[in-house]
Amino acid sequence: MLGARLNLAVLALCGIFSQGIAVNRFGGNVATPNNIAADVKSVLGPKLSQNATIALPGEPLFDELITRYSDYDRPTFSVSIAVATKEDVQAAVAYARSKDMPFLVQSGGHGLTTSTQTVQNGMQISMRRLNYxxxxxxxxxxxxxxxxxxxxxxxxxxxxxxxxxxxxxxxxxxxxxxxxxxxxxxxxxxxxxxxxxxxxxxxxxxxxxxxxxxxxxxxxxxxxxxxxxxxxxxxxxxxxxxxQVNDGMHYVADMEFPISKTVEVFKLLNLISANEIPKQLAFFITGHAPGPGSGVPVINIDFVWHGTKESAREHLQPWLDLKPLYKKEEYVNWASLPWVTYGGLNNILCSQPGGQRNFYAANAATYDISAMASLWNDWEKMSIKYNGTAKFLLMFQTFAQQAVKSVDPDSSAFPWRKGSEHFLLIQASYTDLSLRAELDIWLRQWQTLFVETSGYGRLQQYVNYGHGYRDPMEALYGYDRWRIEKLYGLKEKYDPDGLFDSYQPIRTDKASLLAAARPQLHTYKPFGQGVVDQEVLHTEL
The missing domain is CATH 3.30.465.10 (Uridine Diphospho-n-acetylenolpyruvylglucosamine Reductase; domain 3)
Structure with missing residues (x-):
C-alpha cells in the first residue's frame, strides 16, 4: 500500500442514482445511534404526515429501506424516514439539520459514486412513496x-x-x-x-x-x-x-460473439458510428461469462431498433454477416424492453442488491481496436481466474446523437453534448473484502487506458457514471473555465454551507475536505506502469 491512511471523511444517486445528500462538516453535536431513537419519534414524528414512517435499526422496514444496489463504500444510517409528502421532506431535513445529522435522499438506491460514504450513522430520507x-x-x-x-x-x-x-x-x-x-x-x-x-x-x-x-x-x-x-x-x-412511434414497439436482437471476434465487432461499431447512427437505433455491448445462449464467454451485442422489423433488417444485416454464435430476436413494447435486452441483465441488476460493486467509466469518441482486443481478452482471463468469487461486468453504450446535439451545448451544466459518443463502463462485483485492493487496481488500469485511447485526450464522464473522488471534477462538469466559475458562483449563492455537496460535488473551499488530496487522487499513469495511488481510503467520521 502506498501512502498512509487518509484519516478524513471521504465526501459524497440507477441511473445507476441518489439525488441529494447533505453532510455536517463544520462541527456541532452530531446525532448518534444511541440517542436518536427516542428523540426522532417524539420530536420529528408529530410533524410528519400520517402516511410517513420512521424506521429504526432492528425493524424489518429499516433493512428494506436502506437496501442499495452496491455496498461498496456505502453510506450507513441510524434512522430512515419514508416520506409521503413534500412537507415531510422539509420536516425531515429540518430535523436532521437541527441535530447536525448527515442525511441522504434516496429514490432508486443505484448511485454508484463512492462520495456518498460520508453519510455514516445518518438519516436516510426514502422518497419511494412519492412515486406518483x-x-x-x-x-x-x-x-x-x-x-x-x-x-x-x-x-x-x-x-x-x-x-x-x-x-x-x-x-x-x-x-x-x-x-x-x-x-x-x-x-x-x-x-x-x-x-x-x-x-x-x-x-x-x-x-x-x-x-x-x-x-x-x-x-x-x-x-x-x-x-x-x-x-x-x-x-x-x-x-x-x-x-409513441410504431405503437411503442421495438425490434430487439441479442447476438453473442466469441472473444476471438472482438476486432471485427468493434470495427463494425466504429463504422456504424462514423456514418451517424440512425436516430431509432441503440447498441448495448456487454460481456457475459458464460453467454446465456452459447454457454461460453461472449461479447453480447444488443441491437435495439425503435421501428418495424422490416425497417431494421438493413441495419441488422452487417451483424448477421459476422455470424454470431447465438441470436435471439424479439418484437416488444417499450414497457417490456428493459427486461428482455442484453441477456436479461436488468433482471439481475434490479433484483440482486448489495455486495461489493466497484465501478469505473469514461466517455469515448471511438472504440480503440487495440485497446478493445486487450480488454476483452483480459476480461475473459479474469473471469476464468476468479471463477465466480469475483464477477466482471463490461457494459458499453452507443446511442444515436441527433436530438442531443441539436440542443445548444451551453444551455445547461451538462458539458458533453459533443463529447459522449460512447459510454464505457467496467465493474467488479465480489463479497470477499480481501479482494478489494487488487480488483480496484485492475479496474483503474483499464479506466486509464480508456482515457488514453478515448479520442478526447482527457477523462470525460457522464456524471452518474463517475466513480467519486478519484476523478477530477472537471471530468464531470467540463473543462471550460466559464462552466466551473458559473457553477462555483451558483453554489456559493444557493448552498454556501455545502449542504448538498456530497454526490459528485462541485468543490469549493468550504465544501471539500479533500481539496488538498485531489491532485494525487486523479493522477493518471500510462497503462501498464502501475497505479499512482493504491491506498485504501478509510472513512472515520
Whole structure:
C-alpha cells in the first residue's frame, strides 16, 4: 500500500442514482445511534404526515429501506424516514439539520459514486412513496413524483400511448437520472431526459420549495440540469411526453460473439458510428461469462431498433454477416424492453442488491481496436481466474446523437453534448473484502487506458457514471473555465454551507475536505506502469 491512511471523511444517486445528500462538516453535536431513537419519534414524528414512517435499526422496514444496489463504500444510517409528502421532506431535513445529522435522499438506491460514504450513522430520507405520475392530456406533460423510478415513468407513459427518453435500467430513480442529464435509447429522437423536463420543483438548501423553470430562474435552471444533485432535493419533475412511434414497439436482437471476434465487432461499431447512427437505433455491448445462449464467454451485442422489423433488417444485416454464435430476436413494447435486452441483465441488476460493486467509466469518441482486443481478452482471463468469487461486468453504450446535439451545448451544466459518443463502463462485483485492493487496481488500469485511447485526450464522464473522488471534477462538469466559475458562483449563492455537496460535488473551499488530496487522487499513469495511488481510503467520521 502506498501512502498512509487518509484519516478524513471521504465526501459524497440507477441511473445507476441518489439525488441529494447533505453532510455536517463544520462541527456541532452530531446525532448518534444511541440517542436518536427516542428523540426522532417524539420530536420529528408529530410533524410528519400520517402516511410517513420512521424506521429504526432492528425493524424489518429499516433493512428494506436502506437496501442499495452496491455496498461498496456505502453510506450507513441510524434512522430512515419514508416520506409521503413534500412537507415531510422539509420536516425531515429540518430535523436532521437541527441535530447536525448527515442525511441522504434516496429514490432508486443505484448511485454508484463512492462520495456518498460520508453519510455514516445518518438519516436516510426514502422518497419511494412519492412515486406518483399525473398526466395532463392537453399539454402532454406528466408530473412525476420525486420517488418514481424510470420503469414507472416508462410504464405510465406507454399505457397512455406516449414515450420519452429514460435510462436503460428500470429501477433507477427518475430524479437522480434526470438531474445528471439522463442518457438512454431514445435520445436520438427526443434528446436527454433533462431536455424533456420543463419544470423541476426543488427543495432548496434554505428549506424553501421552488418550482424552477427556464423563465422563473434561468441560472438555477441551467445548473440543475447536469449538476442538480448539488442544489437541493427534486420533489417533482414535469416531463414533456411524445406520442409513441410504431405503437411503442421495438425490434430487439441479442447476438453473442466469441472473444476471438472482438476486432471485427468493434470495427463494425466504429463504422456504424462514423456514418451517424440512425436516430431509432441503440447498441448495448456487454460481456457475459458464460453467454446465456452459447454457454461460453461472449461479447453480447444488443441491437435495439425503435421501428418495424422490416425497417431494421438493413441495419441488422452487417451483424448477421459476422455470424454470431447465438441470436435471439424479439418484437416488444417499450414497457417490456428493459427486461428482455442484453441477456436479461436488468433482471439481475434490479433484483440482486448489495455486495461489493466497484465501478469505473469514461466517455469515448471511438472504440480503440487495440485497446478493445486487450480488454476483452483480459476480461475473459479474469473471469476464468476468479471463477465466480469475483464477477466482471463490461457494459458499453452507443446511442444515436441527433436530438442531443441539436440542443445548444451551453444551455445547461451538462458539458458533453459533443463529447459522449460512447459510454464505457467496467465493474467488479465480489463479497470477499480481501479482494478489494487488487480488483480496484485492475479496474483503474483499464479506466486509464480508456482515457488514453478515448479520442478526447482527457477523462470525460457522464456524471452518474463517475466513480467519486478519484476523478477530477472537471471530468464531470467540463473543462471550460466559464462552466466551473458559473457553477462555483451558483453554489456559493444557493448552498454556501455545502449542504448538498456530497454526490459528485462541485468543490469549493468550504465544501471539500479533500481539496488538498485531489491532485494525487486523479493522477493518471500510462497503462501498464502501475497505479499512482493504491491506498485504501478509510472513512472515520
Amino acid at each position: 405520475t399525473i398526466f395532463d392530456p392537453e399539454t402532454e406533460i406528466m408530473r412525476v413524483g420525486g420517488g418514481a423510478v424510470t420503469g414507472e415513468l416508462a410504464n405510465a407513459s406507454y399505457a397512455l400511448g406516449y414515450e420519452v427518453t429514460v435510462g436503460s435500467c428500470p429501477c433507477t430513480g427518475v430524479m437522480g437520472v434526470g438531474l445528471g442529464a439522463g442518457i438512454g435509447r431514445l435520445q436520438g429522437m427526443y434528446g436527454l431526459l433533462m431536455d424533456n423536463i420543463v419544470a423541476i420543483t426543488m427543495m432548496l438548501p434554505d428549506g424553501t420549495i421552488e418550482r424552477v423553470t427556464a423563465e422563473s430562474n434561468p441560472d438555477l435552471w441551467w445548473a440543475v440540469r447536469g449538476a442538480g444533485h448539488n442544489f437541493g432535493i427534486a420533489l417533482e419533475a414535469e416531463v414533456q411526453l411524445h406520442p
